[in-house]
Every structure is written in structure tokens, then in C-alpha cells.
Amino acid sequence: MSNPGQIDRRSLMVGAAVSATALSLGPGSGPALAEDYPTRAITVINPFPPGGAADVVARPFAAVVEPIIKQPMVIETKAGAAGAVGGQFAANAKPDGYTLLMHIVSISGFAEVDRLFGRKPKFTRDDFIPVARLIADPCVLVVNDKQPYKTLQEFIDDAKKRPNELIFSSSGLYGALHLPMALFLKAAGLQVRHLPTAGGGPAVTALIGNNAQALVSSIAAASGQMKAGRVRPLASFGATRAPSLPDVPTMKELGFDLEYYLWVGLFAPKGTPEPIVTKLRDVTREAVKTEAFEKAMKNIGQDVAYQDQAEFKAFWDVDARRIEDAVRSIGKVEG
Amino acid sequence: MEATFDSLLLGFSVALRPDVLLYAFMGCLVGTLVGMLPGIGPLAGISILLPVTFGLDATKAIVMLAGIYYGSQYGGSTTSILMRIPGEAASVMTCIDGYAMTQKGRGGAALCIAAVGSFVAGTFGVIMLTLVAPPLGTFALGFGPPEFTALLVLGLVFLAYMSATSLVRTLLMASIGLLLGMVGIDVMTGHFRWAFDIPELGDGLGIVPVAVGLFGLGEILSTPSRSVTTKVVSPKLSELLPNRAEWRAAAAPIGRGSVLGFVIGIVPGSAHIISSFLSYALERRLSKTPEEFGKGAVAGVAGPESANNAASTGAFVPMLALGLPTGPVTAVLMAALLIHGIPPGPQLVTEHPDVFWGFVASMYVGNVMLLALNLPLVGLFVSVLRIPYSYLYPLIVMFCIVGVYEVNHSIVDVWIMLAMGVFGWVLRKFDFDPAPLVLGLVIAPILEMSLRQSLVMSNGHWGIFVQRPIAAVLIAICAGLLVLSAVSMLRRRNDWRARLAAEEAGDAA
Amino acid sequence: MKVRRDVVAGLAVLAGGAALWASSGDLPVGSLAMPGAGMMPMIAIALVMVFGAVLVFRGTAGPRLAADHWSDADHALRVIVATAVATFLYTRLGFLITMSLLLFGLVGLVERRRVLPAALFSLGVALATWLLFGMVLKAPLPPAPVWS
Numbered sequence: 001m002s003n004p005g006q007i008d009r010r011s012l013m014v015g016a017a018v019s020a021t022a023l024s025l026g027p028g029s030g031p032a033l034a035e036d037y038p039t040r041a042i043t044v045i046n047p048f049p050p051g052g053a054a055d056v057v058a059r060p061f062a063a064v065v066e067p068i069i070k071q072p073m074v075i076e077t078k079a080g081a082a083g084a085v086g087g088q089f090a091a092n093a094k095p096d097g098y099t100l101l102m103h104i105v106s107i108s109g110f111a112e113v114d115r116l117f118g119r120k121p122k123f124t125r126d127d128f129i130p131v132a133r134l135i136a137d138p139c140v141l142v143v144n145d146k147q148p149y150k151t152l153q154e155f156i157d158d159a160k161k162r163p164n165e166l167i168f169s170s171s172g173l174y175g176a177l178h179l180p181m182a183l184f185l186k187a188a189g190l191q192v193r194h195l196p197t198a199g200g201g202p203a204v205t206a207l208i209g210n211n212a213q214a215l216v217s218s219i220a221a222a223s224g225q226m227k228a229g230r231v232r233p234l235a236s237f238g239a240t241r242a243p244s245l246p247d248v249p250t251m252k253e254l255g256f257d258l259e260y261y262l263w264v265g266l267f268a269p270k271g272t273p274e275p276i277v278t279k280l281r282d283v284t285r286e287a288v289k290t291e292a293f294e295k296a297m298k299n300i301g302q303d304v305a306y307q308d309q310a311e312f313k314a315f316w317d318v319d320a321r322r323i324e325d326a327v328r329s330i331g332k333v334e335g
Numbered sequence: 336m337e338a339t340f341d342s343l344l345l346g347f348s349v350a351l352r353p354d355v356l357l358y359a360f361m362g363c364l365v366g367t368l369v370g371m372l373p374g375i376g377p378l379a380g381i382s383i384l385l386p387v388t389f390g391l392d393a394t395k396a397i398v399m400l401a402g403i404y405y406g407s408q409y410g411g412s413t414t415s416i417l418m419r420i421p422g423e424a425a426s427v428m429t430c431i432d433g434y435a436m437t438q439k440g441r442g443g444a445a446l447c448i449a450a451v452g453s454f455v456a457g458t459f460g461v462i463m464l465t466l467v468a469p470p471l472g473t474f475a476l477g478f479g480p481p482e483f484t485a486l487l488v489l490g491l492v493f494l495a496y497m498s499a500t501s502l503v504r505t506l507l508m509a510s511i512g513l514l515l516g517m518v519g520i521d522v523m524t525g526h527f528r529w530a531f532d533i534p535e536l537g538d539g540l541g542i543v544p545v546a547v548g549l550f551g552l553g554e555i556l557s558t559p560s561r562s563v564t565t566k567v568v569s570p571k572l573s574e575l576l577p578n579r580a581e582w583r584a585a586a587a588p589i590g591r592g593s594v595l596g597f598v599i600g601i602v603p604g605s606a607h608i609i610s611s612f613l614s615y616a617l618e619r620r621l622s623k624t625p626e627e628f629g630k631g632a633v634a635g636v637a638g639p640e641s642a643n644n645a646a647s648t649g650a651f652v653p654m655l656a657l658g659l660p661t662g663p664v665t666a667v668l669m670a671a672l673l674i675h676g677i678p679p680g681p682q683l684v685t686e687h688p689d690v691f692w693g694f695v696a697s698m699y700v701g702n703v704m705l706l707a708l709n710l711p712l713v714g715l716f717v718s719v720l721r722i723p724y725s726y727l728y729p730l731i732v733m734f735c736i737v738g739v740y741e742v743n744h745s746i747v748d749v750w751i752m753l754a755m756g757v758f759g760w761v762l763r764k765f766d767f768d769p770a771p772l773v774l775g776l777v778i779a780p781i782l783e784m785s786l787r788q789s790l791v792m793s794n795g796h797w798g799i800f801v802q803r804p805i806a807a808v809l810i811a812i813c814a815g816l817l818v819l820s821a822v823s824m825l826r827r828r829n830d831w832r833a834r835l836a837a838e839e840a841g842d843a844a
Numbered sequence: 845m846k847v848r849r850d851v852v853a854g855l856a857v858l859a860g861g862a863a864l865w866a867s868s869g870d871l872p873v874g875s876l877a878m879p880g881a882g883m884m885p886m887i888a889i890a891l892v893m894v895f896g897a898v899l900v901f902r903g904t905a906g907p908r909l910a911a912d913h914w915s916d917a918d919h920a921l922r923v924i925v926a927t928a929v930a931t932f933l934y935t936r937l938g939f940l941i942t943m944s945l946l947l948f949g950l951v952g953l954v955e956r957r958r959v960l961p962a963a964l965f966s967l968g969v970a971l972a973t974w975l976l977f978g979m980v981l982k983a984p985l986p987p988a989p990v991w992s
Contacts, residue, residue, distance in 0.1 A: 043744075050666030051659060059670030075667075078538050080522035080780075085538045088520060092534035113525065122520070122527070122537070167792060173524055195480070195792055196523055198784065205603050205659055211479035211792070224658040296673040333878075372977075503902070507857065507895035513888040514864070526871060526881035529864070552927070559919035725957060726965060729950035732927055733943050736934065737973065737985070749931045753924070760920055764913060765853040783884040795877030 037097055037276050041072040044266075045093075045101045047086020049079045051201020052171065053218035057134055057264045058102040060296035064287045075102075079198045082172025084110050084122055091123035095271035097280065101128065104218075104264050106176035108320035112327040113174045128267040129277055130316055132284040133307040135297065136263035138238030139180050139216045140245065142231040147213050152234045152254050155214065156188055163191035169203040169212035172196045174327055177203055180237055180260040181216040182330045187256050194333075207231060218262040219244060223301035237261070244301035263305070263319070265312060281309055343465060346692030350700050355398055358391070359697050362399035363704050366406020367712075370422070371413045375741055380407060393690050396671055398697040404668075405457060405698070408644050409705050412449040413716055416636070417442055418731050420551040420738065424542045424608045425643040427773050428615040430550045432628060432635030439631045443575030443717045448585045448633060449640040450709040456593040456641035457702040460648025463597055464655070465695055472656025475601045480788035481799050485809035486602070487782045490609050490774070492813045493616035495820060498768040499629045505771045508762075512775020513782075515540050522784055535747035544739045545776055548752040549769040551735045553759025555728050575714055577633075585637035588618050592641030599642075600649020603659055607646035612774045614642035629768075648698070655683065655691065850903025857896030861889050922954045939985035943970040 044062060046055050055075070062073035078086035083106055093099035107128070111121040141152065149155040159166050170178035173196050185192055195212050197203045200221040207215045208230045215222075215231075219242060225231045226245075233248045237260040241250055251258040266284060268277055287293060288306045297304050307315060349355060369380035380403040391399075408425075415426040416433035429449065436445040463471075478486075491509065498505040518529045519539030530536040577585070592614045599610040618638040619628045628635050653659045660666040677687055722730070739752045759769050793799035801807045868889075874880025930946040937945075947966035951957050977985050 050669075055660075055666055056670070056673070059666065060673050063670060077666075080538065081520045081525040084525045085520045085522070088534065088537040092537070110525070117526075119526070122525070164794070172522075193792065193794065195788055197788070198522060201660065202603075205476070206479065208657070208659075209476040209479055228658070296670075299673050299677075375977075503895055503898050507892065507899065510888055510891040510895060511857075514885070514892060517885050517888065521881035524872075524881045528871060528881060528885060529868065556920040556923055557916060559916040725955035726951055728923075729947045729955075730969060732923065732930075732950065733946060733969075733973070736927070736930060736946075737939075737943075737977070740934065740986075741977070746931065746935050749934065753927050753931055756927070757924060765849060767853070779884075779888075787879045787883070790876055790879055795875065 035275070037279055038069055038071045040098065041074050042069070042097070043074050043076050043099050045086045045090045045099065046075050046077050047079060047083040047090075047101070047103060048171065048199030049077065049201050051204065051221060052104075052199040053135075053176075053220045053262055054083075054102045054104050054264055055199075055201065056220050056300050057297070057302075060293055061102075061134065061266075061287060063296075064290045064293045065283055068283050068286055082106060082175030082178070082196070083199070088122045090267070090269055091127040093269050095269040095273075097268065097272050097276035099269065100131070100280070101267040101269070102264060103128075103267055104176050105262050105319065105323060106171075106174070106179070107265075107267070108316070108323040109174055109179070109327045112324045116327065116332055125316075125320060127270045129270060129272055130309060130312045131266040131268055131277060131280050132288075132309065133263055133265040133305065133312040133315065134284075134288060135220065135302045136261050136305040137219050137302055138236045138242050138250070139177070139260050139262050140219055140222065140233045140236045140242065140248065141181075141184070141214065141216050142207065142222055142226065142233050143214050144207055144210050144212075145230050145232050146210055147232075149232070149234065152249075155234060156190065159188075159190045159192055164193055166214065167193045167195050167212045168214040168216075169195045169197055169206040170215070171200045171203050172198060173333060174330070176200070176262055177216050177218075179323065179326045179330070180258070181214075183258055183260070183326055184216070184251070184256065186329070187258060204231070216260075220262075220264075220297075220300040220302050223299075226301075242301075243303060261319075265316070277309070342688055342692045343696060345688065346694075346696030347699075349394055349689055349693035350398065350696035355395055355693070355697065356700065358395045358399040359402050359701050360704060362402020363406040363701055363708060366403035366408075367410040367705065367708060369403070370407030370410025372422070372738070375738075393672065393677055393687075394693045397668065397690065397694050398701075400668055400671055401694060401698060402701050402704075405644070405647060405701060406705055408457075408647050409450060409453050409709055411643075412453075412636075412640055413446065414734070416445045416449065417716060417719055418551065418734070419554045420731065420735060421546045422543070422738065424546065424773070424777050425611050425639075425646075427546050427550070427770065428611045428639040429636055429643075431615075431770060432630075432632050434554070435629065435631035436633075436636065437720065441577075441581075441631065442720060443713050444577035444581055444633075445636050446713045446716060447575070447577050447710065448581065448637050450706060450713070452585065452589045452592065452637045452641040453644040454702050454706040455589050456596060456643075456645035457648055457705075458699065459593040460597050460600070460645045461695060461698045461702070464648060464651060464698075471601050471652050475603055475653055476657065477805055478602045479803070480785040480792060481803050481806040482809065483602075483785035484782065484789050485800060485806040485813070486599075487609070487778050487785065489809050489813050489816075490613055490778060492816050493613055493620070494771055494774060496616040496620040496625075497612065497774070498771050499626070500766065500768045504767055508767055508769065508771040509775040512772035512777075513779045514775075515545065515772070516776040516779020517783065522780060523787055533747065535745055539780070540751060540776065541742060541748055542773070542777055543742050544748040544752040545755050546773050547735050547739050548755025549759035549762075549773065551731060552752065552756030553763065553769065555731060556756060556760040557763050558728070575717060581633050584633040588614075588634040588638035589641045591617065591621075592638040593645045596642030596645030597649040600646030601652040603653045607650055608777050609774070610642040610646040611639035612777070614638040658683065847909045848903045848906050849909045850899050850906040852909055854896045854898075854900030854903055857899065858893055861893040861896060865889050865893075919954075923950070926950055926954065935986050938987050940970055940974055942986075943973070 044058055046058050048054050058075050062075055065073050078089050083103060087103060087107060087110060090099060090101035108125060111124040114121040143149050143155060168181050170181060177200060195206060197206055200218055203215055204217060204221055204225060206212045208225055222231055226233055233245055235251050235254055236242050236245060236248050237258055238250055239259055241248060285308065288304050294304055365380050369375045411422050411426045412429050414420040414422055415429040417437055419430050419434040421427045421430050433445045436442060494505060494509055495502055518536055520537050521528055595614050595617065596610040600607045615635060615638060618634040619625050622634060650665055654665040654669065660669050677690060683691055735752060736749055739748050742748060762769055789799055800810055868882060868885055871882030871885060872880035873882040873886060926946060926949050930942050933942045944966045947969060948962055951965060952959055952962035974985060
């Protein structure tokens with residue numbers, strides 16, 4: 001599955017089959033007219049509630065894409081199960097280029113989780129064609145400003161003193177924000193209770209409402225609250241310090257061999273015709289270079305970390321293996 | 336306070352500029368249009384007009400986008416009242432008494448009351464937004480999972496007052512609604528539940544297909560054309576406006592609905608959906624003539640419509656005060672701010688007072704505009720009812736199909752709508768009321784999520800619901816209401832519900 | 845033995861609840877501290893069955909399942925069939941053809957209105973809706989495979 005050529009060939013064949021079916025039904029009923037694409041609004045599925053990383057990236061992205069394609073790009077929220085609901089919806093959508101998916105790092109883990117619980121996977125990585133990666137930044141561990149912790153060590157000490165009393169919020173079981181926290185807790189030997197929510201946005205809400213005391217968040221979703229001083233960053237999960245948070249030490253500096261990035265990428269369902277995917281790649285390349293998009297990303301403390309299909313595919317293959325390892329190392333969470 | 340007043344003046348000086356007014360009007364117009372048509376919500380409207388906003392400065396863009404948002408709330412009641420098609424969850428309660436009023440020839444009055452109620456509630460919401468957004472935002476943050484659970488349980492307790500059928504029937508319907516709400520992928524663990532290998536069921540049964548089926552199509556199935564005399568449904572032009580008695584009956588519910596809706600709206604999360612249900616139940620509880628509900632009670636239109644509008648204004652509080660988007664629509668607005676280089680968040684008000692106060696002032700203006708836009712349209716809409724029924728109902732069937740399909744572009748949703756239409760027809764034969772079922776469906780995912788989150792937070796101890804102050808108060812209200820109704824049940828004096836139960840027990844029907 | 849309305853309804857609910865219970869046995873219930881996917885469904889099914897049982901119990905003295913109650917079944921059945929056919933054709937033949945057919949089927953065939961006005965009405969309304977959704981609102985309706 002890590003051979004990119006294979007995937008491309010197959011999606012081409014499926015695409016051709018779809019086109020052929022469309023032709024036999026009559027012209028104009030499907031993706032046969034790729035050069036005109038898009039002729040109507042494109043829906044981008046955001047599998048998380050508003051305020052999460054996929055959401056805050058997808059909306060400005062849609063806004064800069066619209067003038068390029070001269071068609072509306074509608075963001076549709078299909079939240080639930082740490083992003084599995086929206087992913088499953090997109091995997092089963094008609095592969096005509098009018099339903100796309102904006103998903104994050106956790107897209108790689110769902111099949112592994114299903115395997116862990118002996119369930120039939122809802123979808124696998126093969127159900128999607130990667131189009132482009134838009135941002136990738138290290139996650140950051142933040143605490144509520146009502147908590148006294150100024151450093152990660154203070155947080156660790158307090159959590160050791162009171163096992164199973166502190167609560168951390170996440171974007172859902174095995175979600176993108178559960179994995180890094182679980183890895184950290186394991187490395188530090190801590191017992192902290194888990195409050196799963198439906199996405200990065202509600203996870204931040206739970207944190208600033210002090211229903212949870214700690215959270216590993218994407219910089220994008222927490223930047224506004226960090227600037228306002230409602231949440232305090234203690235450590236980042238990058239190899240080097242994040243450009244927008246130069247004062248926050250990395251986990252590596254603090255003695256934990258942890259690295260975890262939250263990236264947001266654009267996907268198309270398997271079977272989307274190759275010409276349409278190419279068009280989407282061109283559009284995306286143009287959109288991410290606009291000043292408006294860069295400004296919007298700056299506003300949420302992100303740099304554009306654009307990767308085109310080939311590069312993104314290679315990156316994703318490596319990243320997915322790490323995520324699958326993380327899921328396995330956390331193991332079965334009761335429920 | 337004086338500072339607020341000055342800021343508001345600054346806001347009005349922005350909002351009343353002719354060019355800003357023009358964009359507000361465009362937003363309101365498109366909003367009314369998309370709100371009226373089933374299946375096309377404010378989100379689509381905003382997305383349609385979003386490209387237009389690129390060249391604009393932040394204030395104009397936001398004013399126009401906000402216009403679409405609250406404009407669509409006004410339009411939402413039209414199809415509910417005239418055709419019994421609820422375009423969204425919030426309009427379900429309006430269907431019941433609104434359509435009953437239409438059948439009595441008071442459709443115009445119902446539309447007017449809905450418009451005026453929306454206006455009052457919207458304006459009230461904006462005033463509250465002006466005065467108390469920051470402290471309210473902080474209060475709303477106190478709503479964690481336990482508080483949410485308590486609020487929803489309160490909603491379920493109110494359910495007893497929601498329906499004209501007996502308590503057992505109401506609770507049975509609500510439980511079936513809860514069950515239907517659990518179809519699909521479990522939002523916490525990712526397990527598939529009752530999806531029967533239909534991938535489209537993964538994200539559950541939509542509220543719109545179920546509500547449109549139960550109410551819109553169900554109504555048509557149980558109304559054979561020969562039993563309809565067109566005279567009943569086409570009112571004279573002079574009867575369009577509500578009469579004095581109707582105004583008087585609407586006044587208090589509009590006031591209560593505004594307060595209730597706003598309070599529920601500020602809670603981050605999806606609680607605003609239940610505001611119209613709660614308002615309906617509250618009005619029935621307080622009414623001197625609860626048996627009128629379901630047969631065209633004015634309060635049954637005025638309360639929920641106001642609550643729904645106030646809640647949508649309240650939803651701006653967490654966004655403006657805390658920088659938290661609480662729903663898809665506020666998220667679109669936040670994205671618009673981001674694109675224009677304004678980072679939303681707690682600093683928005685201090686760093687960009689012209690945008691914030693211009694936005695607030697434009698909501699005052701927009702509400703006046705919408706009222707002026709909607710009242711004259713009432714006459715136009717009501718003339719739809721002049722179409723003979725044998726031509727009208729095929730039209731309604733078409734709109735049911737189109738509206739449901741447009742929501743997700745999913746034909747499975749249309750099949751669900753059809754199945755629910757048949758189900759609604761059978762329910763009616765057995766004298767069940769579908770409204771509690773829809774409420775159950777709406778709250779099932781939120782109730783399940785918040786209950787499970789609470790238990791996770793407390794490590795399995797139920798005490799969490801009484802240890803936290805807000806949750807404890809809500810639970811106490813629940814208990815009080817239960818005790819009250821138990822007392823009145825024991826007394827059985829002049830209780831309309833007791834009479835109903837007696838009727839049901841005997842062979843009266 | 846008279847057939848009582850509420851007994852029939854209650855028994856149907858009980859049967860449905862039992863079937864659902866049987867089909868959700870593999871859902872993990874979990875524990876109180878970590879409730880699983882099966883907890884709420886079990887609670888809801890239990891509630892449904894309890895209320896169904898109460899309905900049966902109380903319904904033995906309730907109103908009968910009267911036959912004349914169902915006089916509209918004929919009309920309802922026609923509308924259901926028409927809607928089902930339209931739903932089936934909607935994504936296959938597109939909006940214009942399907943909806944013209946649906947409107948004509950209901951107005952002309954079910955309601956037996958005069959053919960010409962019914963046909964004109966059906967075509968006109970379908971076309972106007974098509975233009976409103978497609979042109980003004982830019983909301984995509986299923987296109988017809990034959991033209992467009």
C-alpha cells in the first residue's frame with residue numbers, strides 16, 4: 001500500500017470506469033467533462049465541530065479557492081467519533097470531485113483502531129486520494145491559566161501527587177489530540193483522566209471552561225486563547241521550537257523523546273478521475289500562495305506547509321506508520 | 336455603561352452609512368430567500384455570497400454575512416406555517432400551531448406574529464449582546480458536560496407539557512426518538528450502531544428528513560383531497576393581520592421566548608436547537624387554555640419563533656466575547672474575519688471596536704429591515720393557499736423531495752423522508768404525536784455525549800450532577816417540576832391531562 | 845375478542861424493541877466510569893419497551909381499531925407510490941423530467957384534473973423551480989442525462 005504508483009494506476013482505472021458508466025448514461029451526467037470542472041459548488045467535509053484545526057484551515061482555504069474556480073466551496077460539518085463520521089461519509093461519497101475531505105493526522109489511525117477492537121474498518125487510507133497538505137505544525141501542550149503550572153515539570157509533579165484527579169480533554173478517543181497526550185502520559189508515567197470531546201474546538205472550550213486542566217492542541221485551534229492569556233503553553237511536540245511560539249520548549253528539550261505534528265490535508269474519495277484531481281492540485285497550489293491565505297494562517301499562528309500530491313503521499317505513508325504504532329502502543333481503551 | 340453607549344454610537348455611525356446599509360439589505364434579502372426554501376439554509380446562502388465579500392472591507396463583509404444569518408431565521412417559519420414543512424429543527428414546533436392556524440384561515444396572522452416575534456426577540460438579543468456579552472460569555476463557559484446533561488434532562492421533564500396526548504404516549508414517542516437518534520457511528524467510540532451496512536447511515540438519521548417526513552408528507556398522506564374545501568384555507572386579504580385578541584395572546588409568549596432563547600443560545604454547543612421546544616412546552620405549562628395548543632394557539636407560534644431567533648443571536652456571545660465559534664454559522668463569520676486579517680478572540684472588541692460595534696449596530700438595523708421586508712411579503716406568501724388543494728399538495732410533495740435532497744445531496748435521505756412520512760401517517764392513526772419524537776431525535780446525540788462525558792469526568796460517580804452549582808440548580812428545577820406535576824396529578828382537580836387520561840381509559844373515542 | 849387500538853400499537857412497539865435488542869447484542873456496554881457504545885441504546889430500548897407495555901396494559905379498555913378510520917388509505921397509498929417512484933427516478937432522470945412526471949401523475953392521474961391544464965401546470969412549475977434553484981440559488985439539482 002506504500003507504492004504510490006499502484007494507487008495512481010488503480011484510481012485511474014476506477015476513474016475511467018466511472019467515466020464510461022457516465023457516458024453510457026448520457027453525456028453531462030458525470031465527471032466526463034473534467035475540463036469544465038467545477039460547474040457547481042464543491043462541498044468540503046470538515047469532520048470536526050467548528051473551531052478545530054481542519055475547520056480554521058478549511059474556511060479561509062475555501063474563501064481563497066472560490067475566486068479561482070468561480071464556484072462556491074461549501075464547508076460541511078460532519079462531526080463525531082474523533083473524525084470518523086465525516087471520514088466515513090466522504091469515503092462513501094460520489095467520487096466526482098464535488099465532495100472532498102479536509103482531514104488531519106488522525107485519518108491514518110481509524111483502521112488500526114477498528115482492527116484493535118475487532119471491527120470491520122469503516123474506511124482505510126486506500127479510500128482516499130491525497131491531494132495536498134496545507135499546514136503541518138507541532139502540537140502544543142497547554143494548561144488552563146487558572147492552574148498554577150508554569151513549567152511542564154510543575155504539571156508532572158502535581159499530576160504525580162494526585163493520580164486520576166486531573167483531567168485532560170481531547171478531540172475524541174484515538175483522535176489527533178488524544179494520541180500525543182497518551183504518548184506523553186505514558187512516557188512520564190502519569191495517571192490523568194480523559195475527557196473526550198467531538199473535536200479540537202470543543203476540546204479548547206472544555207479547557208478554558210476548566211472542565212479539563214490540560215490539553216495537547218494544534219497551534220491553530222489554541223492561538224487565539226494563548227494570545228488572550230486564557231491558556232498557557234508548556235511544551236511543544238516539534239523537533240525544534242515552533243516559529244510562532246519561540247519561548248515554548250520542546251518535549252525533546254525537556255527530556256521526552258516525543259515528536260508529534262498535526263497536519264491538515266485535502267483528500268478526494270477513491271475513484272475521483274485523474275483530470276479532476278490534477279485540476280484540484282493546480283487550484284490548491286494557486287490558492288495557498290495567495291496573500292490572503294498566508295495572512296489568515298499567520299493569524300492563527302501557522303505557516304503554510306504546502307506539499308503537492310507526490311510529496312504529500314510520501315510524507316503520509318511514513319506518518320501513517322507512526323500513527324498506527326501510536327494507536328497500538330496505547331492499546332485498547334475501555335469502552 | 337457610558338463607554339458602551341459611546342461605542343454603540345460609533346457603531347451606528349458605521350452601520351448607517353449608505354453603502355453599509357446596502358450590503359446589510361442584500362444580506363437580509365438573500366437570507367430571507369434561502370431561509371424560506373426548505374433544504375437551503377443560511378450556510379448555503381453565506382457560501383453563495385461569500386465571493387462577493389472579497390473586495391469589501393471587513394465591516395461590510397461581516398454585516399452582509401450576518402444579514403444572511405438572521406435573515407434566514409425569519410424566513411424559516413414560512414413553509415412551516417403554510418405547508419407544514421419544517422425547513423430546520425428549530426421550525427418543528429412552529430409547524431404544529433402555525434399550520435393549525437392556517438387551516439383556520441389565520442395563516443396571515445401566524446406569519447405576522449412570527450415576523451414580529453422574531454423582530455422583538457432579535458432586537459432583545461442584540462441589546463443583551465451590547466450590554467452583557469463579556470460577563471455572559473464567562474458564565475456560559477461554566478457549562479461543562481454535567482450542566483449540559485442537566486439542561487437536557489430539564490428539557491425532557493418539560494416534555495410532559497409538550498404534547499396534547501397522554502403522558503405515556505408522549506414519553507413513548509420521545510424514547511423512540513432517542514433510539515432513532517442513536518443510529519449511526521457512536522460519536523465517542525466509533526462503533527457502528529444499527530446502520531445495517533448502509534454507509535449513508537453512518538452519520539445518523541438527519542433531523543430534516545425525519546421532520547419533513549413526519550410533518551410535511553405525513554400531513555398530506557392523512558389529508559385526502561376530497562376532505563379539503565379550498566374555502567377554509569384561503570383567507571381574505573383583510574384577514575391577513577392579527578386581530579387584537581391575537582396580539583394580546585402573543586405578547587407575553589414573545590417576551591418569555593426572547594429571554595429563554597437568549598439564555599439557551601449563549602451556551603456553547605448545540606443546545607440552541609432545543610430552545611423552541613422548551614419555549615413551546617413552557618407556554619403550554621403557563622397557559623390557561625392548554626387544550627388549545629395543537630389546534631392553532633397563538634402562543635404556540637409566538638413563543639417558539641421568538642425563542643429560536645433570540646437563541647441565534649445569543650450564539651454570537653461566545654464568539655464575540657471569547658473567540659469561540661459555537662456553530663457552523665459563527666464559524667463562517669470567524670473565517671471571514673480571519674481572511675480580512677482580523678484574528679477573532681477575546682481581543683476583538685478592544686482591537687477592532689469599529690468592526691465589533693459596527694456589527695452590533697447593523698444587527699439593530701438589520702432587524703428593522705427584515706421586519707419591513709417580511710410583513711409586506713405575508714400577503715404574497717398567503718396567496719399560495721389560493722391554489723386549489725389538488726394542485727397544491729403535489730407541489731408540497733415536490734418541495735419535500737427537493738428540500739430533503741438539497742440538504743446533503745443524498746437520495747438515501749429522501750427514502751428516509753418517505754419512510755418517515757408513512758410512519759407519521761400510521762402514528763396519526765394510532766393517535767400519537769410526532770413532535771416529542773423529533774425532540775428525542777434532536778437531543779439524543781447531545782444527551783448521550785454529555786452524559787457519558789460527565790461520567791468519565793467523575794469516574795462513574797453520579798454525584799457530579801449535584802456537586803457543581805449550575806448543574807445542581809438545573810436538577811433542582813427538574814425535581815421541583817416533577818413534584819409539582821405529581822401534586823397536581825394527585826389532586827386531579829381541573830387537570831386537562833387527567834381528563835385526557837380518563838377519556839383514553841374509557842371507550843370515549 | 846375485540847381488537848383494541850392501543851394494544852396493537854403497544855405490541856408492535858414491544859416487538860420492535862425486542863428485535864432491536866437482539867440486533868445490538870454486540871455493542872459494548874462498558875462501565876459507569878467509561879460508558880460504552882451500547883449503554884444509551886440499552887437504556888432507550890428499555891424505556892421504549894416499558895412504555896409499550898404500559899400502553900398494552902392500559903389499552904385493553906381503550907378504543908377499538910376501527911375500520912372506518914382507514915378510509916384515506918387508498919389516497920395515501922397512491923401518494924406513497926408516486927413519491928417512491930419519483931424518489932427512484934430523481935437521481936436517474938434528473939430534476940426536470942422526474943418532477944414534471946410526479947406533478948402530472950398526482951394532479952392528472954390521482955386527482956383526475958383535466959389533462960391539458962395539469963400538464964401545463966406540471967411543466968411550468970418544474971421549470972420555474974429548476975430556474976430558481978439552479979440559476980438564482982446555485983443549488984445543484986440532479987441534472988437530466990438527456991440534455992444540459
